[in-house]
Amino acid sequence: MTKNTSKLGAENLSFGFRSVFSEFPFFNYVQSKALDDVFYSGKNFVACAPTGSGKTALFELAIIRLLMQNSEPWNEVKAVYMAPIKALCSQCFENWNKTFGPLGLRCKELTGDTQIDDFFEIQDSHIILTTPEKWDSMTRKWKDNCLLQQVKLFLIDEVHVVKDATRGATLEVVVSRMKAGTCGPMRIVAVSATIPNISDIADWLSDESGPATYLAMDESHRPVKLRKVVLGFPCGQNQTEFKFDLSLNYKMANIIQIYSDQKPALVFCSTRKGAQQAATVLAKDARSLKSYTLRSNYHLNNTVLCFSGLELVMLGVGYHHAGIELSDRKLIEKAFTQADLPVLFTTRTLAMGVNLPAHLVVIKSTMQYVAGSCEEYSDADLLQMIGRAGRPQFDTSATAVIMTKTQNKDKYTKLMNGVEIIESSLHSHLVEHLNAEIVLQTISDVNMALDWIRSTFLYIRALKNPSHYGQSSEQ
Numbered sequence: 001m002t003k004n005t006s007k008l009g010a011e012n013l014s015f016g017f018r019s020v021f022s023e024f025p026f027f028n029y030v031q032s033k034a035l036d037d038v039f040y041s042g043k044n045f046v047a048c049a050p051t052g053s054g055k056t057a058l059f060e061l062a063i064i065r066l067l068m069q070n071s072e073p074w075n076e077v078k079a080v081y082m083a084p085i086k087a088l089c090s091q092c093f094e095n096w097n098k099t100f101g102p103l104g105l106r107c108k109e110l111t112g113d114t115q116i117d118d119f120f121e122i123q124d125s126h127i128i129l130t131t132p133e134k135w136d137s138m139t140r141k142w143k144d145n146c147l148l149q150q151v152k153l154f155l156i157d158e159v160h161v162v163k164d165a166t167r168g169a170t171l172e173v174v175v176s177r178m179k180a181g182t183c184g185p186m187r188i189v190a191v192s193a194t195i196p197n198i199s200d201i202a203d204w205l206s207d208e209s210g211p212a213t214y215l216a217m218d219e220s221h222r223p224v225k226l227r228k229v230v231l232g233f234p235c236g237q238n239q240t241e242f243k244f245d246l247s248l249n250y251k252m253a254n255i256i257q258i259y260s261d262q263k264p265a266l267v268f269c270s271t272r273k274g275a276q277q278a279a280t281v282l283a284k285d286a287r288s289l290k291s292y293t294l295r296s297n298y299h300l301n302n303t304v305l306c307f308s309g310l311e312l313v314m315l316g317v318g319y320h321h322a323g324i325e326l327s328d329r330k331l332i333e334k335a336f337t338q339a340d341l342p343v344l345f346t347t348r349t350l351a352m353g354v355n356l357p358a359h360l361v362v363i364k365s366t367m368q369y370v371a372g373s374c375e376e377y378s379d380a381d382l383l384q385m386i387g388r389a390g391r392p393q394f395d396t397s398a399t400a401v402i403m404t405k406t407q408n409k410d411k412y413t414k415l416m417n418g419v420e421i422i423e424s425s426l427h428s429h430l431v432e433h434l435n436a437e438i439v440l441q442t443i444s445d446v447n448m449a450l451d452w453i454r455s456t457f458l459y460i461r462a463l464k465n466p467s468h469y470g471q472s473s474e475q
Contacts, residue, residue: 017064020099021057030217031057037213039065044188044205044212046159048195050222051387055191056092059155062189063100063127066153073104074126079153080178081129084161084171084380086111087349089129092157096127110134123147132161132171139177140440154178156190159201160422161380162457168425173433175205176455180442188212193383194418200464201422204457219418224390225397228416229259232409241374245270245365248403249278253285255362256343259399263359264336267345268385270368272321275345278364279319282343283312313341320346339394348381359398361389366404366412379415386416424458427469 021027027035030053037045039061049055063079070077083089093109100107108125111134122128130138139148156175162168178186188205190212195201198214205212219226233251235244256265269275312318318332318341335341336356344356348368363385367374377385382402390398402412414420426433434452437443443452453459462469 016103017067019102020060020064027057028054028223030054030215030221031061033217034058034215035061037215038062038189041213042069042185042187043209044202044207045190046195046198046201046205046212046214047189047191047217048198048215049191049193049217050219050226051193051383052223052390052392053217053221055157055193056095058191059092059157059189060096060099062153062155062187066187067103067105070152076150077126077152078147078150079127079155080135080151081127081155081157082132082135082171082174083129083157084131084164084167084378085158085384086131088157088384089131093129096129100127110138132167132174136170136174136177139174140436148178151178152186154186154188156188158192158380158383159190160192160194161378162201163422163425164378164380165425165428167378169429169433172424172426172457173437176452177437177440177442179207179455180452193387194379194415194420195422196419197421200457200460203460222390223392224395226386226389227397227399228386229399229401230409230413230416231255231401231403232406233403235405235407241365241367244405245274245367246277248364249281251403252278252282252362252364255401255403256282256360259362259401260342260360262342263395264339264341264391265343265360265362266336266356266358266388267343267362267364268348269345269364270347272323272347274364275319275321275347279312279317279343279345282345283315283317316342318344320344322347322349348377348385357388357391359389359391359395360401361386361399362401362403364403366402366408382412382415421465422461423465423468424456424461426456426458427462430458 030049034045034047037043038047038058042065045062047055047058059081066077066079067074081089081092083092089109089111093107096107105126106124107127107129108122110122110128110130154175156171159171162171175188179188185207190201190205195216198216199211202212202214233244233248252267267278269278313332313335318336320329320332324332332341332344333356336344336358344358363377363382366377366382368377386400389400400416402416404412434443434449437452443449458469462471466472
């Protein structure tokens with residue numbers, strides 16, 4: 001969390017909960033602005049604030065408020081944290097085990113990577129960390145279970161994923177199911193780095209008292225100012241994705257030279273092999289690496305002993321992915337963190353699970369390979385990678401560069417600047433999800449179906465932008 005001269009700090013909390021924020025004495029500007037709404041009020045709340053502005057603390061404040069309103073040992077109280085990326089769940093699970101564990105709270109991770117499938121295995125937990133897909137699956141099984149009635153706080157990370165063509169619909173119906181499936185009040189707190197139409201999200205996350213309260217903070221409140229650059233490169237009609245991706249390797253030296261300011265650069269590649277190839281190409285450009293090489297040799301000679309890419313490392317270039325021995329990965333991470341390794345090529349898994357900030361982040365191609373075919377990175381993945389730009393302890397500014405096809409440049413410029421309106425994707429999967437709710441008996445007649453539709457983000461946006469959903473304004 002970023003330190004700030006704000007007068008609002010952990011001393012504002014009850015003594016027993018101050019340890020949760022022991023690592024920093026004060027809340028930063030964004031956290032202080034949100035304090036009244038998230039901690040001193042019980043209303044549903046949505047926050048849009050830049051990456052790196054400490055939004056996780058807002059979840060922690062909401063959890064503490066819930067605990068203060070209930071008596072120990074909090075057996076009948078549960079909070080659910082939902083994030084679109086499994087690594088975010090793992091990261092929060094690890095952190096919250098350390099901070100809330102000493103208070104007597106038990107955390108359980110419930111994702112596709114965990115083996116916990118049975119209600120009885122998590123009924124004694126206080127904080128459940130999960131993904132929309134997993135929570136959708138589990139709540140379908142638990143429709144008659146008392147666990148849902150015990151969820152008093154629902155935390156949604158990266159709520160902008162509701163617009164994702166493949167995953168957004170699941171997030172949307174899960175939220176609607178939770179709103180309908182709990183007895184008594186359940187509070188919703190949602191955060192994102194990019195919601196231009198935050199008032200629509202607030203309307204969607206309403207309760208009996210009205211729309212959720214919301215806080216919108218622009219990039220001027222980012223702890224490290226971020227310059228965003230989108231570069232478009234021509235791709236021939238007969239050029240495959242593989243060849244286009246390969247061609248970008250030969251643009252890399254120039255980009256690093258222009259934007260890195262001779263500070264650490266992190267380059268995201270779509271595959272492990274692609275990361276190694278790009279690193280090799282860059283290392284061959286001795287001119288661009290001349291100033292890096294001497295510094296790297298001096299620091300790394302006695303540091304990296306067994307890494308298979310040692311020759312590249314000596315030239316100031318490294319690569320990092322899950323196929324490398326753990327001990328070597330740790331050495332590379334340490335060298336990069338200490339600025340001994342100027343350029344590191346990696347896959348997006350590093351952005352999800354390892355906190356390695358850099359002065360410059362480059363996303364080399366916006367396409368990735370999934371199950372043998374090419375598809376675009378999701379907005380959540382891109383924002384997570386971009387979020388690695390900026391080292392608060394070293395930088396006052398940072399740069400993020402997206403390399404994409406010329407025809408996609410405008411699309412990613414809008415994403416980077418946070419001006420693309422968040423729309424629902426539920427209309428593309430409406431029949432499927434409506435049938436699921438009927439099977440669950442969440443819906444048993446036409447009136448209930450209409451109520452369910454009105455509880456969705458689709459309903460909010462279709463009234464404002466009917467043409468996007470294939471409707472005329474008169475309908």
